[in-house]
Amino acid sequence: MTETKTFKDRVVASLKNFGLPRLIITGFLVLLLVLAPFVGADLPTQISNIINRFSWNGILVLAMVPMVHSGCGLNFGLPLGIISGLLGATLSIEFGFTGRLSFLMAILIATPFALVLGSLYGWLLNKIKGGEMMIATYVGFSSVSLMCMMWLLLPYHSPNMVWGLAGKGLRTTISLEGYYNQALAGIGQINIGNISIPTGTLLFFALLAFGIWAFLHTKTGTAMTAVGSNPVFARAAGIDVDKIRMLSVVMSTWLAAIGILVYEQGFGFIQLYMAPFYMALPAVSAILIGGASVNKATIMNVIIGTILFQGIVTMIPTVMNNMIHMDMSEVIRIIASMGMILFALTRKTEASR
Amino acid sequence: MRSKRQILFRAGALLIVLLIAAVMFIIGRGHTVYFDNKTAEYNGQEYEAFHKVVVTVDGEQVSKLGKRDRGMADTMGQNFVMTLEITDEKGAQPHSHKVSMSLPYSMDGIIINIPELMAGLPADAYLSEFVVAPVEETESETAEGEDELGDEFGIGGDV
């Protein structure tokens, strides 16, 4: 409300909204893909990698959508949902489920945690409208560090998960071999030469993405969009703003819980303790790269963003290493993804409070 | 008028800061000085090592050297003053010398051969550069000195 905008500013802003950074990143990825065969990297393997990583991360990025829609901003509190997922995963193994059943049980057990934590989180965010993102970040951090203590203290006993010597306290990484490793990816996997496509995971993602898309077109879904775009108007139209926001936060949290389980089944390991700490940032920058802004996000943004982000993450190390024998991937990834978030934060037309 | 004065003032401040930086470069240059009490040869003449040398720098005794011993001290600045307490033979009365010299700026490590120094030879005789022998490198030297960091949270945050 404080911004005074001239006409020229507006033209410049709309040009910038079109997304120069996005264009650069897309161009960069295309360049990397073109370069790859010339520097001796195997293109099919690379593409297969990108598809696989997309399938692991897609749902975590999808978890951003409901909260952005209801005007709660980017969900920097993603670790909270991840914690619910991790509780589901470890409890499912603790109760002795194996194979694909353990995946299903992990989802079932994670759900009540996600609902409870999500409701609390939503209640908190309703009390601090306008400052959601910063507080979300720290809610995520606090919950991760609280759970660090819990992983050590909770009475887990499964020998596959606890430290061998002490007989208590969960390990930092837990192998999913014999549990739900590749539980989804293994369903109808297609192998063509060097390309392997995890059909099951992609279908699962498509299912959830479609679910969200369909939801956003229901009455409640449109109400959510209304709350996000104009809370005053929404309230005037008789929508219970707080309730809708709460719902969106719970959905985001639940999706994050499912997202981490899907990630684990692809990755093959559960990572505990500080691992979820910074997991929100790649997801946030992925959806922003896909064209979302702080208060607008679509399913297409999720798909494009995840492909671009994961594409760059996969391609840079290979191409760089082959080209100049210098692995700058880490640095480039940080600069690109953080730059993207920074860009998005400076580019919101109106403050949400 | 005022802006002109302001510019002058700023330029002056900048100059002072640069001047301080230059002074720091000179007075802050650190060297490691090594003292050798070794028999050395210069222009065909041999200079015998002393029985015992006690080196004192800044009122602090840094080393006691027997024959063929090497001691070291870290110093700051180009002027180096040390007091040598020399015992020529076993049982002889030690005699004390105050030696001051200026150290070459470019050398990090400097070796001073005390017998040659005391014989009053020119600097290129008693002074030589200490070259660090290339150490076998191990790529993984991450944990080194980690426990010194009392304030670290021990979180591997790397995003």
Add this chain to the structure above:
Amino acid sequence: MKAGSNKYTTSEKKPTAFGTILRQASVPLMFIIICAFCIPIAGLSPSYLANEIVTRMGRNSFLILSLLIPIMAGMGLNFGMTLGAMAGEIGLILVSDWQIVGIPGMVLAAIISVPISILLGIFCGKILNKAKGREMITSYIMSFFINGIYQLVVLYLMGSVIPIKHSSIKLPRGYGIRNTVSLLNMRQKLDNLIAINVSGIKIPVMTFIVIGILCLFIIWFRKTKLGQDMRAVGQDMEVARDAGIDVERTRIISIVMSTVLAGIGMIIYLQNMGNIATYSSHSQIGMFCIAALLVGGASVDRASIGNVFLGVILFHTMFIVAPRAGAYITGDSMIGEYFRVFVSYAVITLALVMYETNKRRAKSESSRELRAQQDADEANAAGKENV
């Protein structure tokens, strides 16, 4: 309407003032309780504890003081102080390659860090001006972004573009800086310049003098024209703009000052540590400085020098005793480690939540007042018409 309506005057009406004080004191009180609970359990000797606290006060106070100015300008907690810390580290790395040691080395490192800090600060300030109302999250992301640039410079450009001579700080591959850079010839040189020993407790007098000078500077600065402008901007940007203050410029200056001070603070911090963890020293520094400030009773829009010192003492006491106490209670030393991390984050979360709820309450109160006013006006007008 009283709770958060005025940021700098605490004394309005008696009951609210008491409520405000209670709310302000809640975090320090909680910490006093935690410390009082943990100290006996940890079983550390009083002299060890006192020594540690004094050391940490000398080490951290300067850094934490650097946070005060942006708070004054209403820009919240400056997570971007990490930028200054990185500038300080770059200065120290270069100085240790040039083998400039001791106090002159520190001074030179500070001189090098200042222009870098100013540039980073201007950049950060400009970005923050584009993200008004979201300064904190933006400065937080900014610290990550610049960390990427810092890694690019230190890991790839130093040794290849920026000349680095000594193999003791260079990676074996020929470019890039090692994980640890030793500052042995600078270690505690400032602390030991004038150090006195009071019954076994070493007091780094010179460091405290430097900190004291900064405190005096901040007190003086508050009274200057610029300081007054900053406070005005912090209270209400629109009003300040109407009063002819260049709001954008004032905000940038406050961030630049904070960044420069953080750079110098980092040099003081690292001379005490005696080495630089090149890629991690700065990464957590913003977080624990902010946590310490908040523990001292500061909030997002109000912080004083007293908060800084109280915060350092309480936060670091907790920091020292928590692992031992945790180990004693649960038999696992990691619990205490995680506990102190959790507490730091929880304190920041709590402070942020309190700030936002206060702000909202103030806002809804004022809008309600406005509405009541309008209703009254309308009623008046209607009444007049009727008559």
